[in-house]
Amino acid sequence: MAGMLEGKVAIITGSGGGIGREHALLFAREGAKIVINDLGSDRHGGGRGGEMADKVVAEIKAAGGEAVANYDSVATREGADGLVWSALNKFGKLDIVVNNAGILRDKTLLNMSEQDFDLVVDVHLKGTYLMTQAAARTFKVQGKGGRIVNTTSLSGLLGNFGQGNYAAAKGGIYSLTRTASLEFARMGVTVNAIAPVALTRMTQDLQMMKGFTQENLGPQHIAPVAAFLASDLAVDITGAIVGVQGGKVFLYKMTETAGVTKEGGQAWSPAELRERWAEIAR
Numbered sequence: 338m339a340g341m342l343e344g345k346v347a348i349i350t351g352s353g354g355g356i357g358r359e360h361a362l363l364f365a366r367e368g369a370k371i372v373i374n375d376l377g378s379d380r381h382g383g384g385r386g387g388e389m390a391d392k393v394v395a396e397i398k399a400a401g402g403e404a405v406a407n408y409d410s411v412a413t414r415e416g417a418d419g420l421v422w423s424a425l426n427k428f429g430k431l432d433i434v435v436n437n438a439g440i441l442r443d444k445t446l447l448n449m450s451e452q453d454f455d456l457v458v459d460v461h462l463k464g465t466y467l468m469t470q471a472a473a474r475t476f477k478v479q480g481k482g483g484r485i486v487n488t489t490s491l492s493g494l495l496g497n498f499g500q501g502n503y504a505a506a507k508g509g510i511y512s513l514t515r516t517a518s519l520e521f522a523r524m525g526v527t528v529n530a531i532a533p534v535a536l537t538r539m540t541q542d543l544q545m546m547k548g549f550t551q552e553n554l555g556p557q558h559i560a561p562v563a564a565f566l567a568s569d570l571a572v573d574i575t576g577a578i579v580g581v582q583g584g585k586v587f588l589y590k591m592t593e594t595a596g597v598t599k600e601g602g603q604a605w606s607p608a609e610l611r612e613r614w615a616e617i618a619r
């Protein structure tokens with residue numbers, strides 16, 4: 338039986354381990370040819386090497402799939418362009434980009450260095466922007482639509498203590514996803530984001546992960562959602578922010594309260610705002 342992604346060419350960033358690796362193994366089983374990108378860094382962005390990406394490529398090939406390794410950083414223009422070039426050079430086209438690469442440098446804002454802020458924002462937000470732009474330019478030339486699946490986080494959507502850099506980057510990915518979904522709609526390119534929770538090297542020592550196992554909160558729960566959004570099944574879904582936590586799948590939506598309009602449409606005074614705050618916030 339033909340796989341759901343038969344004939345498709347996908348780039349999956351940061352797919353040398355964790356969630357990205359699960360995406361890659363499932364995409365390959367579903368018939369996609371894949372560029373396995375990974376810088377091979379530690380979870381804080383230190384070091385680099387080709388081993389992680391090579392290993393996943395070998396796994397895919399051993400199972401009869403097609404994949405090529407790429408070790409570029411998504412945080413640079415050359416890296417992002419080089420990644421798209423890898424897909425075109427090796428497989429002749431590009432259909433899908435999954436922006437998944439990421440690092441953590443957790444610190445409270447009072448203790449965060451400018452370098453910790455910049456590096457995290459560069460890998461997540463700038464990397465997603467650069468990859469999105471490079472892919473969209475190719476999708477436009479090809480004229481056959483495309484799929485972009487980004488990776489945001491509940492930290493970016495709701496805020497999280499000690500993650501000012503990461504939350505700002507992931508919140509940026511939320512708005513970039515929404516904006517790109519509007520801008521690329523007429524090209525037939527869908528842009529969605531996943532907000533996962535999964536046990537990986539990034540999260541294994543977090544307090545909130547205590548009591549969970551690879552079985553009930555492993556990254557194998559996230560990959561089918563990415564494959565679905567990347568497939569023809571999701572042709573009419575764009576701009577969605579999909580939460581996945583183990584077996585639970587749901588959507589995040591920005592809400593606006595009904596609000597209160599002042600009599601006669603006049604400006605509110607600060608004292609009136611205080612007085613009627615509960616009504617405004619309801």
Ligand SMILES: NC(=O)c1ccc[n+]([C@@H]2O[C@H](COP(=O)([O-])OP(=O)(O)OC[C@H]3O[C@@H](n4cnc5c(N)ncnc54)[C@H](O)[C@@H]3O)[C@@H](O)[C@H]2O)c1
Nearest residue numbers: 351355356376377378410411437438439490534535537539
């Ligand atoms: N695990 C979770 O619960 C969780 C929650 C919310 C969001 N996320 C997001 O999911 C994505 C995957 O995270 P994970 O949990 O699998 O962690 P992970 O550390 O296992 O995977 C991230 C991968 O990205 C690679 N990488 C880092 N910087 C790179 C760069 N500049 N260019 C290319 N590759 C780079 C790393 O080498 C690593 O293999 C990340 O974007 C993360 O922020 C994860």
